[in-house]
Amino acid sequence: MKSTPYLLSLPALLLFGAIVIIPLVMTVLLSFHDWGQYKGIEPVFILKNWHEVLTDSYFLEMFGRTFRIALSVTVLAALFGAPEAYILNRMKSPWRGLFLLVILGPLLISVVARTLGWALLFGGNSGLVNKALASMGLISAPLPFMFTETGVIVALTHVLMPYMVLAVWAALQRLDPQVENAAVALGAGPFTVLRRIVLPQVMPGILSGAVIVFALAASAFATPAIVGGRRLKVASTLAYDEFLNTLNWPLGAAVAVLLLVALVLIVVGSSRLVERRYAQVFG
């Protein structure tokens, strides 16, 4: 029957239509509404919020910070995650599985707990690393970590690193080890093999991992909220403040919609680029 697949997917389609598409459309509409301290949300159609978000230097700086952090996290994750995936892949049987579990496992551990760990290590005077370094006389003031961009970048890199290792690992599984052996047999040194054989083949994996890490870093909430605090706002923590503290929902909605649109454009655009550049690898 022609209608069978539609009937089968009907429950999921109804659910997604009712509580994904409608709320998202409502949020876009909300971003055009007016808001005042005393009058609350007024359902009119104005461009005030969008004008504010797109021209006010405060929002430009905040979005700039958001994407700067996301880019740094992506580069760090690729730089350190890709070699680790390669090393993991060369390990022998019991170690390989064990360390894969150790490195990918944190992905499933609460982000709040993982970020708390960074706050415990570097958080101000009571931070354990700061205390240890200070008692050894190596530093006089605590290392700047909490409420700094560096802190957010380091903690986010830790939180998102497994995604990069996972993507590169998946690409490495498609690699034919015979090609490496052939290169060695033809007299290539280990670095030549790495640079000329392995790297070009895992590049699509690194790039697809980069897209995931970038998207998640730009929309991360708990880590920048805990490490960055109220002083260092990114798009998602700013939207949170507008919604739950200032109560200017239309402005918060504009920030959120802009984040969504920017991310979709960046992710779709870079995936297209990657696919075109590596069409022969994927094909």
Add this chain to the structure above:
Amino acid sequence: MSRNGPFALCYHALFVAFMLAPILVVCFVAFTPEGYLSFPTDRWSLRWFYAIGRYPEFISAFWRSLWLGAVSSAIAVAISVPAALAIARHRFAGRDAMTALFMSPLMIPHVVLGIAFLRFFTQIGLGGTFVGLVLSHIVVVLPFALRLTLASAVGLDRAIEHAAVSLGASESTVLKRITLPLILPGLASGWALAFINSFDEVTMTVFIAAPGTETLPVRMFLYIQDNIDPLVTSVSACVIAVTVLALVGLDRAYGLERLLVGRSGHGRQ
């Protein structure tokens, strides 16, 4: 395949230390006997684990998270099964668009989902209710449930079903006695992965949970925003312990690599 050199192994050791340090530090500090954040040096104490008992909001948030994860994952799996069978077995107009729609919660920032649900639920009178939490969590965990259900539906050998039909089994008997039992491991793993993701979700839930319907990660997050003390480390240590247990179980039952990378080691499907 050549071995890793000493330099590679040093790098590996540092990398593993980086990945584990923040998690281990939380677990160690949870055992401190002091009233402030510190490493337990000469003696260990469970006082901060007992202290959790004096904070009923953490206990109730824990049970709520457990229920929320179990219920929303079960519904997500139940909805995923027919959808996965449709996607795996039929070619129809809008198939790719539909799959993309069901996978979209992975792409949409959870902040945006949280805002959208907050606005929507407030308008329809579900704001701050457990029903609202369940509905939103079904959406967020559905991609995980669907991915694993789909993987087992695609891998299913149709010849077994054809054999049952030729032996006179009705359509519902085939579904009940052949299809569902064969995809059951996929369903169970899909449920488990969905559960973990629901149990850990904080970004979206922080928008829609009201006092009284807070989940454990939300309670922890709001607590940390005010102050960081050993109590929150012992709560976190408990959460980490639950996750690690689930993780090891999943790894034994299904294989973590297969769970996260795809059906086999050979590329994603």
